[in-house]
Amino acid sequence: MSTLENELINRTAPPGSMRYFSLLYSPEDKREIVLALYAIETEIRESAKSASHDVAHTRLTWWRAETDRLINNNAQHPATRVLSERASGDRSLFNKLHEVLAGADMDLARMTFSNQQELRAYCSRSGGAIQELIAALLVQPGTLDEATRAAANKLGVGIRMAEIVRDLRQDAYDGNVYLPLDLLDRHELKTDHLRAREVDPKLKSALSSIRESATAELALPLRGPQTEHLRPIYVLAALHRKLLDHIAARHYDVATQRIELGPLQKPWTAWRAARRA
Template sequence: MTPDEYCQDKAAQSGSSFYYAFRLLPADRRRAITAFYAFCREVDNIVDEVSDVDVALSKLAYWRREIDNLYAGQPQHPVTQALSPHIAPLHLPQTALHTVVDGMQQDIDKSRYLNFDELASYCYKAAGVVGEVSARIFGIARTNNPATLEYARTLGEALQLTNIIRDVGEDARRNRIYLPQEDLDRFGVSSSSLLRGQPSGDFQALMRFQFERAAGTYERAYALLPAEDRRAQRPGLAMAAIYRALLDEIRHDGFRVLEHRVALTPVRKLWIAWKTYRFA
């Protein structure tokens, strides 16, 4: 199996919306985003699948060393080998990959957030920086265009806020609560009730508040995208359309996120991605 085949297999196995959004890219950029996505999956799986904290930290330390190997021209892992040819042509910064690992380590170190400022900082590490790297891969007319990078960062944060809403119950079962404590207090929802899967206070109002925050973040992202980069950034817009539909589906389901995890079907994801490519 070649490094590119390894990454393709990793992406296909995940069933993620990312797979449907970037499968319509030109071959070279598709290989680049697939390799980057596989890197994100590798480090994310450590947090989700390794229960021993010391082992998880050791594995993240391995990836930090492997990032340095990659930028020294000596990648060892199939993912970094697949990513290597794209680093210089697409101006992918080393610090960005380290920031992705920082976000994964924060999931180990921190399981509660006092306010939205704390959560926003996490969202940047977990998703905003992923948006920036992805935008570079999709194509930016003027390298390092700050407006396009700000769009991508904001869009990544919108996707992460959607993930947080979708995964309230799943995260609580892992003793993680990403909803800010100040929001819980505002709506009279206790942390202990979330951990029990039994909402207290005005849980519906709390989740409507989270919905509006996420929806507003999508709107801010769309407004930031320069017209000159809109066509190149269609994969990100396709991802946004898929996740925005998921957000609406969660609302239509009555925010029953403590009971189950809402998901879109693969056919619907593919349809949304194709439609976005066709009309964006």
């Protein structure tokens, strides 16, 4: 039984969600650690999305201090207390949360990205860092090797890119434009195209380009001595890869609704990914 409050769990990984299936295929003795990291990621992202800029800034500042408290074994938040109590080894690895916070700062600042390389660097912080940290804790008491670290971050980049495609219109309404500016220029797109109730054919072409990049990131890495520990990350990556396929099959109609995988697609996709991991 998790020591985290039900309200936090339901915001983090509600039953039937993609994170729910990632947790389902996590090692039982590490499941609450993975859940705690997803909860922290949720809290940080929601902090950056606060309606008030001052409130968002204050909450992110608190999370910076809480990350330092976690490293110094003085955590206050229920999720960081779980990590403090259950994680072993070098506590400095929790510095990785500062990269997640850097990604949230970019969200709060409504930063734009000139090209694909800049977008990927953002996704490495916003999505890759948390998967890297999950991988590091899953291999404990061992130490994460460089190949596995890079693989986990790469899958996290693809997961974040898939979210950007899915949430395009809502993000644009919130003032966040994640598509690279050179991609928008190449397809003669303006911000209004991202907020429109119908997806312009030129925007569909741009989204197809992001999907190709995301799919390449989500490709399973070569097998290594530690990759067997990445099963929950593989499952989450496979679900987002399937989500991208589903969005493409729906002709990138991300304007009229938030496209999600169906109730049968998720467990089947997760089971197959777990079998291959």
